[in-house]
Amino acid sequence: MHPLSDISTAAAPAYARRADYLPALVKRLDLFKSEAHRYLLVAHLFDDTRRMIDALEGVMDFDAIIGIPYSSGSDVTRLKWQAVYGDKVQCPKTEPEFKEVLANALQKSLDACLASDQKLVIQEVGGYAVELLHERFQDQLHLVEGVVEITKQGVWRAGQTRLRVPVLHCADSELKRLEAVRCGETIARCLDGLMRDLGNSLAGRHAAVFGAGWIGFGVAKALRRLDVIVSLIDVDPLKIAEARLSGYPATLHPTDLEQCDLVVGAAGRLSITRDVLQQLRNGCLVASASSRRIEIDVDFLEQSPACDIHPSIKAFQLPGQQGADKQICLVNDGYPANFIPGSGSVADEVVELILGELIVLMADLTTYTYEPGIHRLATEGEAVCTKLWIEQRDQT
Numbered sequence: 001m002h003p004l005s006d007i008s009t010a011a012a013p014a015y016a017r018r019a020d021y022l023p024a025l026v027k028r029l030d031l032f033k034s035e036a037h038r039y040l041l042v043a044h045l046f047d048d049t050r051r052m053i054d055a056l057e058g059v060m061d062f063d064a065i066i067g068i069p070y071s072s073g074s075d076v077t078r079l080k081w082q083a084v085y086g087d088k089v090q091c092p093k094t095e096p097e098f099k100e101v102l103a104n105a106l107q108k109s110l111d112a113c114l115a116s117d118q119k120l121v122i123q124e125v126g127g128y129a130v131e132l133l134h135e136r137f138q139d140q141l142h143l144v145e146g147v148v149e150i151t152k153q154g155v156w157r158a159g160q161t162r163l164r165v166p167v168l169h170c171a172d173s174e175l176k177r178l179e180a181v182r183c184g185e186t187i188a189r190c191l192d193g194l195m196r197d198l199g200n201s202l203a204g205r206h207a208a209v210f211g212a213g214w215i216g217f218g219v220a221k222a223l224r225r226l227d228v229i230v231s232l233i234d235v236d237p238l239k240i241a242e243a244r245l246s247g248y249p250a251t252l253h254p255t256d257l258e259q260c261d262l263v264v265g266a267a268g269r270l271s272i273t274r275d276v277l278q279q280l281r282n283g284c285l286v287a288s289a290s291s292r293r294i295e296i297d298v299d300f301l302e303q304s305p306a307c308d309i310h311p312s313i314k315a316f317q318l319p320g321q322q323g324a325d326k327q328i329c330l331v332n333d334g335y336p337a338n339f340i341p342g343s344g345s346v347a348d349e350v351v352e353l354i355l356g357e358l359i360v361l362m363a364d365l366t367t368y369t370y371e372p373g374i375h376r377l378a379t380e381g382e383a384v385c386t387k388l389w390i391e392q393r394d395q396t
Contacts, residue, residue, distance in 0.1 A: 021349070021392055022055035025356045028388055031059045034366045035118075037145060040109050041065045042102065042124035044339075045072035045081055045091065048348055052355045053085070060121075060362060063112065064105035067091040068125060069098050070293065070335040103132055110140045119145035121365050123358055126292055127157030134161050141165055146370055148361045150176075150354065151291045153268055158374055166370035170357035170377040175385065177214050179354050182346040184218020184266075186338045187289050191262060192226055194331065194340075195285065197310055203227040207262040208254060210276075212239035215289050216266030220248060228262070231255075233271075260284055264337075265295025274300040278318070282326035285313070287337040298334040312340045349389070356385035 039060045043049045045067040053062065065085060067077060069092050078091035090105070092098040106129065109120050120143055122129045130147050137144075146166040149155055158167045170176055195202050205228055209220045212234035220230045220243075231249040234240055243250035257263070257279040265271040266289035274297050277286070288295040301316045309315045313329050320326040331337050360381040364370075 021352050021389065022051055022355060022359070024392065025359060025385065025388055026055050026059060028384065029360065029363055031056075031359075031363055033059050037366050038063055038109055038113055038116075038118050038120050039362075040105060040120060040122045040129075042068070042122070042126075042129055043072075044068050044125060045077050045089075048351045048355060050081075050084070051352070052359065056359065060366075062088065063109045065089045066098070066102055066105055069093055069095055071339045073098075099128070099132065102128060103136055106132065106137060110137065110143050113143040114140075119143055121145050121148070121362055123148045123362060125150055125154065127151075127154035130154070130158045130161060130163070130165070130167060133165065134163075138164075146365045148358055148365065150358060153291045153294075155374060156268065163372045163374070165372055166365070166375055167373070168361040168365060168370065168375045168377065170354065170361060170382075173354075173357060173377050173382055175353045175357060175382055179346055179350050180214035181218040181221075182350050183338060184215050184220070184289070185222040186346055187215075187219050187264070187287070187336075188222030188226060190337050190340060191223075191264070191285065191287055191331070194310065194312060195262075198313075202262065205229065205261040206256075206259040207231070207264065208233060208257060208260050209264045209266055209289075210234075210254070210271035210295070211265065211267030211289075212236070212243050212250065213266065213268070216264070217243070217246075219264055219266055219289055223262075224248075234267070254279075257281075262287070264289055266290060267295065270294060270297060272296040277301065277328055280326075280328055282320065283329065285329045285331060287331035288334055289336060289338070291336065293334045296330065296334045298330070301328060301330060353385055353389055356388070357381060360384060 039062045041062045065088055072091050073093040081089040090101050092101045113120050124147060141164045144165045146168060149167055149169040152171045155169050155171045192202050203226060207223055207228050207230050209216050210233050212232045220232055223230045232243045233251055233254045240250045240252055254276060257276060258281050260280060262285045263272060264287050268290055272286060272295055286296060304316045304318050306314050306316045312332050315327045315329050317325050318328055332340050357377055361377055
């Protein structure tokens with residue numbers, strides 16, 4: 001037997017093709033540089049995002065690359081990315097700073113568009129740019145070709161806005177559904193690891209998942225494989241029926257929360273409210289599976305004394321019944337649990353299917369004219385991404 005360090009890179013398995021898919025897709029789509037457009041990116045600055053940027057080099061070059069604070073606000077990330085892409089990369093540490101950085105980047109790109117008779121294409125995560133465009137740049141929206149969005153939260157926020165630009169998305173594509181299931185697995189694995197770090201096990205414990213959508217259902221399935229006793233809560237009766245037919249206790253309203261050792265918010269809105277938090281048992285772990293800090297009433301928790309019991313867990317001391325205090329243990333400060341450093345991720349070959357859909361949408365924006373409003377990725381675009389992915393898998 002040889003240690004792994006002795007095995008040459010030439011002996012890597014033939015199925016390790018993650019560096020090939022996105023460049024091959026750009027070639028398959030026959031993309032070429034559009035002199036009529038400029039580009040701006042708002043994203044989680046992970047390695048897969050970098051591979052997408054590199055695949056688009058010379059075809060769609062970004063004026064600015066702006067990291068989401070809760071995933072990309074560290075100095076380590078900033079230095080790593082600026083070493084490759086220079087000062088166009090910015091990694092604000094807080095949401096207020098992020099908003100100003102994004103506003104400045106938008107202004108520079110829009111000024112450049114005006115000077116060169118071009119239009120701006122924005123790829124983003126979470127709807128930040130759409131809101132900011134309509135808040136501060138009303139008189140320059142004619143310079144925006146459109147926005148490409150990847151998350152349901154971003155699409156929801158766009159739907160709350162009287163849109164004057166087109167928003168193209170793949171947030172509810174079938175490929176996104178496949179990724180969401182894997183994301184649920186990642187979150188469950190992360191939470192299991194945190195419990196192990198504390199010297200405990202999730203096996204045999206009770207958990208409640210708020211939200212029986214793609215990610216919430218994925219979290220529940222993965223927790224059940226870890227022998228957790230999982231219940232699901234959702235306001236949609238159809239999702240409750242599906243969950244029950246899949247063998248889960250599921251309700252429209254939360255029950256028996258005092259039994260739970262773990263509660264996960266995956267509803268895409270405030271789900272773990274003050275009332276829910278007050279019902280939880282002493283020591284309950286509370287985590288988010290959403291794409292932003294929206295699931296948990298963190299403001300309520302922060303009214304109570306707290307201490308760090310783990311690098312990724314803060315315990316809040318809440319008044320309990322009959323004068324006995326209880327601890328509520330918040331994971332990752334209320335941000336998504338799967339964004340904890342080292343928590344693992346969805347496999348690259350699955351994530352890159354979604355990045356491929358983003359490339360298709362950006363190509364569509366530069367090729368066709370869309371009316372203001374929300375537009376879903378066409379099934380033909382999904383098929384192009386999926387067929388290439390299958391072809392590459394079948395080559396091994």
